[in-house]
Amino acid sequence: MKRIAVLASGRGSNLEAILEAAERGGISGEIVLAISDRVDAPALEKAEKGGVEAVFVDPKKYSGREAYDQALVDQLNRARVDLVVLAGFMRLLSPLFVRSFPMQILNIHPSLLPAFPGTDGVEQALAHGVKMTGCTVHFVDEDLDSGPIVLQEAVPVIQRETVKTLHQRIHAVEHRLYPTAIDLYCREKLKVEGRRCFILE
């Protein structure tokens, strides 16, 4: 069984969906740790409720990004984590962190990458006027929202859409897509060649 850690800064609805999927056997791995950079993140509470160790690592206690990321790496190593899952973790990870877990970090982004990377993927899609957006699960490399794509699903933009309604519908898809991608990773069904990620039979 792969040992999984989830890093989240906010609401934690993806973390919740991942916990539920693991609970019902939809992920062949164990969620062993949740980490947040915000003390008041509802995600931490949700992890604890699900019986998962929840740790707040305070950015203010470290001199800079590398020192902070080293503290995260130490936590992940202590828990003997095989897979790091970013679920709304609002910090750009340093090369130090990414190199500590090569092709072992997944992220979910609320757009069809490479369109609309960055913190406001939903707002950007709406402002651009696209008729179709969605979400992307990808491996994390040293650039922003740029690693090999594991799974994507489209979500249409409807008339009179607002950021709130569009994000809600994207979230609903995320809650299904992310556990699926995590399970594929845990069952060693993902094979990365360059930028392409193949799903093995």
Ligand code: GRF
């Ligand atoms: C999701 O929309 C995800 O795509 C983005 O951050 C959001 C996290 O939401 N990376 P939640 O905290 O899981 O509810």
